[in-house]
Amino acid sequence: MTARLCAVPNCGTPAASGYSPHCRRHKSVLRRQGAPDQRGVTKAELAPYTARIEARIAKNPDSEAWPLMEEAWAAIVVDAQSTANHRVGNRYQRSAANEIAAIAQDCNPGKVIVTVLGMVLFWHERPLRFASDESLRVQIARRVRALSQRHVGLRYNHRTAKQVRVYREITPKAAAMLGRKLMTAFGGVGLQLAELDERDRKAAHEAKQRLATAISKLN
Structure with missing residues (x-):
């Protein structure tokens, strides 16, 4: 019988048990971090x-x-x-x-x-x-x-x-x-x-753009 694999993509490790969709490591991460693939x-x-x-x-x-x-x-x-x-x-x-x-x-x-x-x-x-x-x-x-x-x-x-x-x-x-x-x-x-x-970042970017445009028009 083929062992059930962890549901996390690209893990490939056998599930911790027949009742768990995750391997031991991802089961622990799920418990501690809120999702099996959450850092x-x-x-x-x-x-x-x-x-x-x-x-x-x-x-x-x-x-x-x-x-x-x-x-x-x-x-x-x-x-x-x-x-x-x-x-x-x-x-x-x-x-x-x-x-x-x-x-x-x-x-x-x-x-x-x-x-x-x-x-x-x-x-x-x-x-x-x-x-x-x-x-x-x-x-x-x-x-x-x-x-x-x-x-x-x-x-x-x-x-x-x-x-x-x-x-x-x-x-x-x-x-x-x-x-x-x-x-x-x-x-x-x-x-x-x-x-x-x-808003502040956009305003700062626009100010830099205006300055660059003004400088480009200098004789």
Whole structure:
């Protein structure tokens, strides 16, 4: 009987089991990243986009948009704290709520908002970097979660006789729920800021073109 192969194109590795469409490696990637062919977004990769968001905020320091977004985050935190204290209900919702409560304890609201807006800007300019809407939500959750150190611990490695960092993974469903909450709250704003960036780049390009045209007409 021919072994069932992983459903990811060009993988060719046998599926992890008769019930799984993916091999062990892609099954693990799916669980951690939100899609079997999704690469995790790194802090360095996101940095140029968050820098542009911070520049926009600095350019408009008195805008009412920033405190309103902080109020929106505060409302998410209050709702999460209430959900986290429930002993009954959906365990994935409680997990996502616990993550939000932990992030709120470690991070100032501005950092959370800038990270989400940066991810939306990244997605807007490089949509093919994300395998699906679900993986986008998971990546948003992972980048925001990385702002907190509460999911990081230490374990003693007897082989090397050293302490090593270990990371507590969030379940895919909880990560998607967390990402969905953040995208619902700030996704629209992120897209509007992306449009402002496009406007500014277009204006700068047109100014360069006008200058080049004017120079070409000099005697």
